[in-house]
Amino acid sequence: MQLLYNIAAILIGVLIIPVFMVRAVREKGFVERIRQSLGFFPKHALDKVEKKDCIWVHAASVGEIVATSPLIKEFRKEFPKSPILVSVVTTSGYEMANRIIKDADAIIYFPLDLPWLAGHVLRRIRPRVYLPVETELWPNFLKTARELHVPVMMVNGRISDKSVKRYKHLHSILRDMIGTVKKFAMQSPIDADYIKRLGAPPELVTVTGNTKFDQTYTDVSAEEKQQILREMCLTKNEGIFLAGSTHRGEEEPVLRAFAAVRERHPDAKLVIAPRELLRTMEVTHICRKAGFTVATRTGLQKTPQQDVDIVILDTIGELGRVYSIGDVVYVGGSLVPHGGHNILEPAAHGKAIIVGHHMFNFKDTYALFKNRDACITVKSGKELAEAVVRLFDDPAHRRRMEQETLAIVQENKGASRKSAVLLHEMLDKYESAAENLPHVRSTQKIANLQTYFIDLVHSKEVHGVFLHLLLAVLYVFSLIYRQLVNCKLAGYELGIFRRKKLDCFVISLGNVTVGGTGKTPTAQRLARDIRDMGYRVVILNRGYRAKWHGDVGVVSDGKRLHMDAAEAGDEAYMLAKHLPNVPVLIGAERAITGQYAIDHFGAEVAILDDGYQHWQLARDMDILLVDAVNVFGNGYILPRGTLREPISHVRRANVCLLTKVDQAAAGSRDYIRETVRKYNDHALIIESIHQPRCFIPLDEWYENIGSEGIDVREMAGKRVVAVSAIGNPASFEQTLSDLGAVIIESLRYPDHHDYAEREMSDVLEQAEAKGAEAIVITEKDAVKIPPAVVRAKWPIPVYVICVEVTFQSGHAAFHALLEKKLAAARGEEAPTARAEKEG
The missing domain is CATH 3.40.50 (Rossmann fold)
Incomplete structure (x- = not known):
């Protein structure tokens, strides 16, 4: 079953690429969402939580973030020394989380639940505990959680009728997911019963209540309420009808209800908050077609106007606070069979609430309010109009509903505190038991995303339909990547893209494959040799995985270290540690770091460590390293193989250095030489050993x-x-x-x-x-x-x-070539040539 799920996940991922491309253009922040969902996080995004025993709370979208906000506050009180990570799925959820959750140490997008990807991110972070909010269960992610013995506790758990039916089709996957969760903290007895029906052991299920009763981010003072009214140009009104989270098919009955109110209250206003912001233009057109004047929230911020009938809320994460200005509130998604939306946000403001009869997603909360006459249920647009008009006409009835709503909210607070205490008890029990179990062996961690793919793409025999399919997908992407690389290189070679030139001799040192070819020790040896020839040499490193960020970072000035390994990145730090009198600089733009080296250290020679693909900077010598043990990877371009660019690109090299030749298999050295000569008849070929x-x-x-x-x-x-x-x-x-x-x-x-x-x-x-x-x-x-x-x-x-x-075959020729070129750059004659003349 897991295999079928993975195949489906891969296929859906491939098929949905065109949709992602469209959304990337239309939706702000969508590109960053996809980058993080694929495991590419911004620099320093995980610094405070990665491998620091963090508490990882996952909330899918805006609604779950609202429920998460009070939880995070309680977790911070209960676990003051544990960092807290919050992950989301949607861009609206990400913006909402950054707006209302201030106690989190990091907020990221949740990884896609593709095979190995979700597990790779989980292995990287290694949290103390994982807490899905409501019902965020993902098979591949939870599979890795089991392998790493990361405990899982469901918080604010909620299961809808649809979810129960859908999950039952997952069979063995469902058993594995449910079996991973150590504790189920559910919102209501109904939700608790549903999760038990899905297989949760009754002794692990408890009812804590709904944490949304505890949320405070929507709290609005009298002054803040007046500010919202002024910003939305609604200060002059005879009551405000607010329709929140509306879906297609609900705006028409809302407008008919508003028209009925306007017959008796001419200065009444309407605020509509569509559930999907992409529908803003559509809803605007519907309102104008109905004969009303309309403005959007963002439009009024730019051009205030006092005479509009309807304001459309086209912002993310603001509805919870805007509910405060409504006198009568309709909660959408309930007149159409969507299942409704949570009524707790308007309830927190003590509002008179109307809902449709489709509230199956929130059965327990809805039943609580309905049984105490704290909300009105309507079955049609006609009933909606009647209910809204009645509440506008009868302020006493409206106030009674408002008071009952506030009483319900007050009585049901405390779910977040219960969840925090329950989490503490669960962790104490789990971690105490774990001390008596054997630790996870490092050998089990070898099967991670990176090493798995390297092993897979190098395999000569691949078994299974899924793996063949995966390799086929990777091959398609490798063809695309090849063309992009070729086009970019051609742009530089044809002069379409300009190269920057430094006023010093520039040597690039790099390879065409991913993985170790011995660049760092080779760069050290080359820098020492050039230094000993009497030249002022610097090393320019990109600062891979460096915590330092900026244009120019000085790791070493040649006399002392200015950064540690974490700040500089391990490669740059290692270079600096072993090279006295050789400054080491880091920075993404080598032209900038190189110019700094010239200005501050009088650099005559700059070595671009891992610079074979850094085409933005002109160089005087390209040295290509080829690993004689792992020859040219497997011949395929990333991501199907480990080549950074086609093998034919060895044509750019002035020097080809075969590394680790003493460990090479029989015939490897000859094969490398033949391959290099096939594309490059001028490069000097030399050998080295470590x-x-x-x-x-x-x-x-x-x-x-x-x-x-x-x-x-x-x-x-x-x-x-x-x-x-x-x-x-x-x-x-x-x-x-x-x-x-x-x-x-x-x-x-x-x-x-x-x-x-x-x-x-x-x-x-x-x-x-x-x-x-x-x-x-x-x-x-x-x-x-x-x-x-x-x-x-x-x-x-x-x-x-x-x-x-240690250089081997070809060393003398290389030394002479280097001497000659460096002397020529200085306007001198090479010492060897001068000695020959004098002799």
Whole structure:
């Protein structure tokens, strides 16, 4: 059943792309919504919650956000030290959340429930608990929650008749989802009964009430109410009829009711709030066709006018407060078979409320108000008109309804507090029991989004219809990506896009594949060589995953470090840590960072680390790195493969460097040379190997720069656990094996993975259980280890392996070429050439 669900999710995702493209043009904020839903969050969006045991509350849209607002306040009181994350699905919900929820540490869009995507985001955040509001249950997301032992508690739970019928068709998926939830805090006895019918164990179900009774964001003072009336040009009125959350087919009966009121109260006004903002023009046309003058809320803010009959509310998240100005309120979605909308927002203001007879989505709340004559139910447009006219004509009857409404709201407050206490009890019980269970093993975390796709796209044999379908979809996107890359490159080559030129010698260093080819140690070696030739050299890094943001960031001025690894990003930090007298700068625009390096450090040579695709800046030499172990990926472009651009683009390289040739399979080097020569007959081809320089204890590595550690030969024969989060972990493991270390366990994490304290404790447990004598990590991993772990006294030593690049075949020719070009840029003769003449 899960497989069928995933196939359907993929197909729907592909088929809906044209719809997304249209909405991206029409709807403000929709592009950002899709980016985040695909797992691409803005910089620093997750800094306060990622791997910090946060409380994750998920509310789909505006209605759920209203219910969430008082919950967040109570959670903050109950868990003052736990960060709080709120996720939403819709753009209106996102705007509403940012407007009314002030106690959240982060607000994001919820990931699409595609296979691996939802799980990838959950693994990245690793919350303490996940709290879906109402009935936000997603199979793939909850599947990962079970794997990671993240407890789930449904809050403000609500199940409609339609949902009960729909969920029952999910069979085994439904059982898995319900089985994941540790506690069900339901709004009403009806909702509690429904969730039990879907399979929830009765002992896990409790009724806490509706948290919307606790909301305060709609509270409006007398002064604020007058301000709203002035802004909407409604200060002169003989009563206001307000129709909230109307659907297609409801505006006509609302207008007939308003016309009937105007016959007896000529200065009465009407406010209509369509449920969908995209219907604003349609509703405006309907009102004008009925003979009324109309203005929109946003239009009146620009051009105030006092004589309009109807104001259309065309803003997001404001209806809850605007309800305060209504004298009679009709809550939409109820004269048509939509199921109605929640009447608690107008009830919070003590309004006389009218609803249609289709209120099946809010049975319990509706029954509560109906049984106490706090709302009027109508079955037709005629009955609606009669009810509205009666309330306008009979102020005493209206006041009695208003008082009863306020009494109901007051009596039912407290659901949010009950939910917070219930959550505390559930977590205490769950976490106490979890202490006696074995930790999640790191090896189970290997099956993450990134490594799964890399394994999948490299597989020679793919089994299953779903996987074939997935690869076909990825291939289609790779064709699109190829064309975009080709068009962009052609634009630069033909001069359509202008390249910026720096007044120094520029070398780009990069590759055409995703993953580790050894750029960082190669950049270190190249920078040292150029520095030792007597040139002022700088490294310009893009600052991948850096928390610092701005145009120019100075990681090192060549004398001391100005940023730590978190601020600079691990690659830039590693470069700076090992390069005295070589400034390292970060920034997205290398032309800007390069000019800064020239102005402030007198740079004569700039090395663009990972700059082969940075075509905006002109360069004097392109050095292309090719991993001799993982040769050109699998031959496919992203996302079907791991190529950043077509292999034919090796034609741009002046130098082609084959890295890790000592680990290459037989014939790989010849194949790379043949491939390069096929597209490039002028590039100098050279080779290099990565040689381990030393092993440095983790705490010493942190405290010292340039530490020598212990000799690499001392690791021979030792039983070690290899831990890595790099692009090519196999190469790291091969290096350890070549040194004679006995790898008893290899734990691989996604490239650039940030380690949590719990994960490192798990690593230690596994190392102890297997009788390891040492744990070995790379320098890229060392910068990601939490400081508390570094300071801890581990029973098993943790070593950082330091690697240096050694050039092999072609080194002399490369050195001579580099000398010649650099000297020419300075207007001098290369030392080698001068020596030959003098000799």
